[in-house]
Amino acid sequence: MKRMTALVFLIFAASCGSRPMDTDESGLIREESDITAFARASQLYFRGNLSRARDGFNAIIYRYPDSVLGEDAALAARRIDQDLGSTRQVDSGRAPSRGVEIAVVGLPVNSARISSISSALRASGWTSWPVQDAGAPDITMVLFPDGLAPEAEVAGDSLHAWLTSPSSIPVQPGGQMMDAIVPGHTGLVVIIGGDAVVSPRAPSN
Numbered sequence: 001m002k003r004m005t006a007l008v009f010l011i012f013a014a015s016c017g018s019r020p021m022d023t024d025e026s027g028l029i030r031e032e033s034d035i036t037a038f039a040r041a042s043q044l045y046f047r048g049n050l051s052r053a054r055d056g057f058n059a060i061i062y063r064y065p066d067s068v069l070g071e072d073a074a075l076a077a078r079r080i081d082q083d084l085g086s087t088r089q090v091d092s093g094r095a096p097s098r099g100v101e102i103a104v105v106g107l108p109v110n111s112a113r114i115s116s117i118s119s120a121l122r123a124s125g126w127t128s129w130p131v132q133d134a135g136a137p138d139i140t141m142v143l144f145p146d147g148l149a150p151e152a153e154v155a156g157d158s159l160h161a162w163l164t165s166p167s168s169i170p171v172q173p174g175g176q177m178m179d180a181i182v183p184g185h186t187g188l189v190v191i192i193g194g195d196a197v198v199s200p201r202a203p204s205n
Contacts, residue, residue: 028040038072041056110138111132113196114192117192120203121158131181141171142155144188144189163197
C-alpha cells in the first residue's frame with residue numbers, strides 16, 4: 001500500500017499545496033527535491049517516455065539515498081524495465097563475456113561485503129575492484145550500460161549464488177545513475193547494500 005499511495009500523495013500535494021510546483025517549458029515539474037524528482041519521473045512515465053522515466057527513478061536512489069521514496073523509485077524502475085523488456089535483451093546472439101570490468105560499490109559501512117563480492121568476482125574470472133562511496137544507495141542491485149545486458153544477467157546469477165540475502169536482486173540499465181556513481185566507467189556496476197549477506201560458499205581469490 002505504501003508504494004501504491006506515493007504517486008497519489010504527490011498529485012494531491014501538487015494540486016492542493018499553497019505553493020505550486022515549478023514546471024519547465026514542456027510542463028514537466030522541475031527537480032528541486034526527492035518529491036519533485038519522483039513527480040517528474042512519474043510525469044515522464046505517463047507521457048510514455050519510459051526510458052527517461054526509468055533514469056529519473058534510478059537517479060532518486062543515488063541523489064537522495066535517505067529519501068522515503070527510494071524504495072518506491074526502485075520498484076518503479078524495475079517495473080518499467082519489465083515493460084521495456086530490457087533486462088532480457090540479447091545482443092546479436094553473442095555469448096556473455098567475463099572480460100567486462102565490474103565496479104563493486106557500496107557505503108563504507110559495507111566495506112567487508114564489498115570486498116568479499118569483488119574478490120568472488122575476480123575468483124570467477126571477472127576484472128573487478130571495490131569502490132567505497134558515502135553517497136551510494138544502500139540497496140543491492142546490478143546496473144549495466146547499453147549492450148551489456150547478457151553480462152549483467154550472468155553477474156546477477158552469481159550474486160544470487162553467493163548471497164543468502166536479499167532474495168531478489170534487481171538487474172537493470174544504469175543510465176544516469178551509473179555515470180553519477182562511477183564517472184567514465186563503461187562496464188557493470190554492482191551495488192552492495194546493507195541487505196547483502198555473503199554466503200560462506202562464495203569464492204575468494
